[in-house]
Amino acid sequence: MKSSGKGLLAWLFVVMLVIGFNPFGVAQAASISGTVTDNIITTPIAGVPVYLFDGTSGWFANAYDVTDAAGGYSISTSINIGPLPAGEYVAQAYGAGVGKCSNGTDVCGYVYQYSDNIIVTESEVKTGVDFSLELGGAIKGTVLGDCAVGSSMGINGLGVYTYTDSHVWVDATYTDADGNFQQGGLKGGKQYKIEIIAYGTNYSDRSYDGTFLVTAGQLIDVGPICLESGGTISGTVTDSSNNGIPEVSVTAYNESGRYVRNNYTLSDGRYTIKGLPLDKAYWVEANARGSSYVSEYYPDSVMLTTAGRDVTGIDFVLEQGCSVSGRVIDEGGAGINNITVEAYHAYSYAWTNNALTLVDDPLTTALESGLFTIQGLPNDGRVYRIEADTYDTNYVGEFYQDVYAFENATVVNCGDALPDIRLAKG
Secondary structure (H helix, E strand, O other): OOOOHHHHHHHHHHHHHHOOOOOOOOOOOEEEEEEEEEOOOOOEOOOOEEEEEEOOOOOEEEEEEEOOOOOEEEEOEEOOOEEEOOEEEEEEEOOOOOOEOOOOOOEOOEOOEEOOOEEEOOOOEEOOOOEEEOEOEEEEEEEEEOHHHOOOEEOOOOEEEEEEOOOOEEEEEEOOOOOEEEEEEEOOOEEEEEEEEOOOOOEOOEEOOOOEEEOOOOEEEEEEEEEOEOEEEEEEEEOOOOOEOOOOEEEEEOOOOOEEEEEEOOOOOEEEEEEEOOOEEEEEEEEOOOOOEOOEEOOOOEEEOOOOOEEOOOOEEOOEOEEEEEEEEOOOOOEOOOOEEEEEEOOOOOEEEEEEOOOOOOOOOOOOOOEEEEEEEOOOOOEEEEEEEOOOOOEOOEEOOOEOOHHHOOOEEOOOEOOOEEOOEO
């Protein structure tokens, strides 16, 4: 019997696809896939988000999938990028929102799990990145405002952060419209504590009193948690001509120098920092980093009391600073984007300000790539030492010029335009 030429071609086409040869010459997207199962009963778990992170920097890679009824997932695209590029990744199966408690009704969630590092080449189909998740325990509660004065209203949109008893961050969730929250996927047999972050409201943050022991398969109700209204600090931030400066971060620190709250100035320079605990003193800073203005602290500490809970008139007049500029390049002379360049006081090692070399962007030209300008440096005769900080990159950081120790770095003056800072790969 004579074979059909068309049938033979079709058969060859299928074989080429199976072995990974693309007859059209168009690169196929790389992909990472696997299954998620329960570690005890080994059944597939549906509805578990699986996220990809960059295996070097740890940043979210804008790629994820949600397991289907068979517990399977497959990730082949990156949000805003398109086909999944080659690279090194780590996958996370985050099952805190699925998995019933022992009572069969409440959700206790699975403890999240990370994969080993996954190296994917261009167009590679990486299978077998599987997860076996452990059922965890959960906590729930309600966050109320001003319980002492009888309002007891639930507060919406507050961050609820869970930590181990040694204050290692574990996970976070948010309160709903009635102030309720529930955090699942906590590993059983461990002690936890929670903190309520009320940023953007006039309530003060609060840490839960004590710790609680979580049991796998059990939901703990920690009951109502009451927040108290805090005080406010307000004022204006202007330039020497009394023009308001917008988008300045004004920050309140406690007497130990620890961050408490901040807010940003409006278009006319006005600001209000809310939710500050009462009967405490604060140092206030107008942080203009990233602009041409010099940041400054208010000269006196600001005391908030029950009787004087709203302090006004904490005003700042910021001076124009000077700048140091230059370019960061690789050994071949090409500019390197996304490198943080730091300025330190030359003799005290006090950090002063920084800037980022131009961000990778289709509009960035080859000549612009790697350029930086550190603005807002005090123009009072200080001199500086400049460092290219290469954290989360594969370049070796150094001080200008070509030295690795602060004390050996070249001293530069405000207003200097530096020769190129040349970095080698590590």
